[in-house]
Amino acid sequence: MSSAPQGHVVARIGKAHGLRGEVTVETRTDDPERRFRPGVTFGTVARTGSGVPRSLTLATARLHRTIWLLSFDGIPDRTGAEGLRDTLLTVSAADAATGEGADDADDEGWYEEDLVGLEVVTADGDLVGTVTGLELGPQDRLVVAVEGGVVRIPFVEEIVPEIDEDTRRVVVAPPAGLLELVEDE
Incomplete structure (x- = not known):
């Protein structure tokens, strides 16, 4: 990629679909119906030299x-x-907050960039690892980096009851055996 994304990543473009310029996307928003509205302009992050424009205006969207x-x-x-x-589609933080094809400003959702780097601990305070991604x-x-690889923890309130941005910690209450499911990085 050419540089770090400016703003919030809402999708990653996948393969072409059909002959009329459609692409598949891996969504990174919890409300794609509101985010993907014709006329919305997205910033782009692409490989240097790819020729991808700095912004793309949505013409059509369908499931x-x-x-x-x-x-x-x-x-x-x-x-x-x-x-x-592989181009990332982004919206500015201001657009995300004002609803320009975005989630509600009072939405309790999390963006990947808000979570990456946070320390993950159990309710007892035992260190689990560090957040490296959100799938x-x-x-x-x-996605949590742990000794020997990564663990994927379901991002639901029962298992992730607390995220404290001030202390930069994610508290988890994993079911028995979840933290032993370590995968190679």
């Missing part, structure tokens, strides 16, 4: 089975769509 398909102004065909692969999907999961 196909469980995958969002988006098309953008100025990207009329599959060739153009293929050039967008969004049917079941959102915190």
Whole structure:
């Protein structure tokens, strides 16, 4: 990628779909119906030299089975769509807060960039590791670096009851055996 994302990442563009410039996206927002509205302009983060414009304006958005398909102004065909692969779509923090295709300002959701780097501890205060990512999907999961690899912790209130930005800590109450499911990095 060319640089760190400016603003909040709301999606990563995947492969081209069909012949008319549509792309699949991996959503990184909990309200894609409101975020993906035609006319919304997203910032982009792409590989240096890729030719991807600094911003893309959404032309169409539709849900196909469980995958969002988006098309953008100025990207009329599959060739153009293929050039967008792995591009991150971003919105500014101001747009996220004011609702420009965004979640409500009082939403209790978390952005990946807010969580990465936070220390993860148990309710007893035992150190588990450090948050390195957030995987969004049917079941959102915190990716936590632990000794020997990573653990994926379901990001639900029962298992992650507290996030304290002041102390930069995530408190977890994992079910028995969850923290032993260490995967290679």
